[in-house]
Amino acid sequence: MKESSVHQLTSHLFRENAGKMVGLLCKRYGYDKADLAMDVVQDSFEAALSTWKFRGLPDQPAAWLMRVAINKMINRLKQADTRRAIEDSLFRDAGDSFLPESLDGNAGFDPGEIRDSQLNLLFFFCERPAPARVRIILTLYYLCGFGYAEIGNALWMKEEAVKKSLHRHKKLLHFFQPDEDYLKRRLEPAALDSLLDILYLLFNEGYKTTRHREGIHKDLCYEAMRLAQLVLAHLEDGRSHDDGRLAEDGRNTEDGRLHALLALMFFNVSRFPARLDEQLSWIRLEDQDRSQWDRSLISEGFHHLNRAAKLLDAPGRFYLEALISSLHCTAPDFASTDWTRIGFLYRQLEQLHPGHLSYRLNRIIAESHNGGVAEALREMTELGALLSQDILPSYIICLAYLYEKSGDVVNASRYYDEALRLTRSPIDQRFIQRKKSSLL
């Protein structure tokens, strides 16, 4: 215990490994057994819980979990096989065993196999003829180890609705062809859209989580970035074997969009070190110590941004967002930020996605930094008529912020109070509380 007690669990180890374990178990023993695989993974976590609390952590918790899961899966299949053999023998001669060959003792696994099984499942989900939201739910559940409540949190759905949706759509897994290598096929544009959305959501869930003390789930962000890089490497790899796919002008939208998403991710994580203070409260962009931003991550972001610019034929959502983020990353301080260009870029985003009111909200705030607070407040009133639940807390905080800027302490305080009622995260609450008390 003494030596092993120094081991610390990486945060989200369970969640991240849930996806890896389910992916590997499905790949080896059949995707029609996904529910059994989910059960087995849950069992393995329970085993970890009841063993580790007496013994301390093993040297390699992830490998421990994977080994236990494989053994449990084999045992469960053997039990089912025995049961079936008995049932069969009652009616006719026992038929072929449905146990896969790989059961013959091989409980080892290698990282390549885990990675391929995850990508296979990711590609498979993205291709399902189901609404985008369903595809995202399936991926988060089977591949990313999200529970019902966590999916609900990420997608602004009620837990019960998540459960229902999963129950209704999990039969899609039965269409998985074990012999088909999904990685070898070309992703349809709609499937790629889903894939990018999933990675974006996963990243955002990490970037601004509502349920955790630390506020930023770095590991979730890095997991999304890791998956994005895997997919990109896979696309590039496939292309080098098949020159016919390259467009004549060298443009390639698929790769370009992944580069754009990666650029956005790198720029955003570069600000991690400066976003939270010691009391675990957010630090506003204007108050952040910019020397703490990670320069190497920023340059990585620019690498992807440049690649995206070469490959894309039209700027999309991720590219525009990455551009905005790059402007923040390169501004020497808040005041000299190019708010006019940022406002312009947000306007383009608004045109591309009129339904995403957060773009409009961000644009109003960006333009208010150019001195037009009165105009911003007028636009906020218009926006107020269109609000949906998901954006309401941000809207109210922005309203308070604008009143604060205009010197209207009474209204600022009133809206900070209201924002306090609407937020659940302790970090958000601390932030709002502090802003409110600084008014006086």
Added chain:
Amino acid sequence: MKEFLLLIRENANYGQLSPEQMQNCVQEHIAWVQSLVERGHYERANPLEPEGSVIREGRVTDGPLIETKECVSGFYLLLANSLEEATAIGLECPDVQLGATIEIRPLMPMNEA
């Protein structure tokens, strides 16, 4: 310091917890054990396999688990100055929040006979 046996009886049912929540449980536990080690209360601990056998009135059955639902998942051997102190330590155990029953028994010292 005296020795105390701490038994955790739990109705192991984590079915509703997500992986993230399960990991939080593990982490709380590890933090608790860590603090026991640091404060010098920890002697040893071991989990128990879920299966086992029971001999009752000369007859062997498949373990106590099926009939009682609650089962002993493992034990800790703790060092404390008094039963009160050992009980206070037991109350800190994260399993208390999950509804586990915890039994604390002083070991009878044998070397003074």
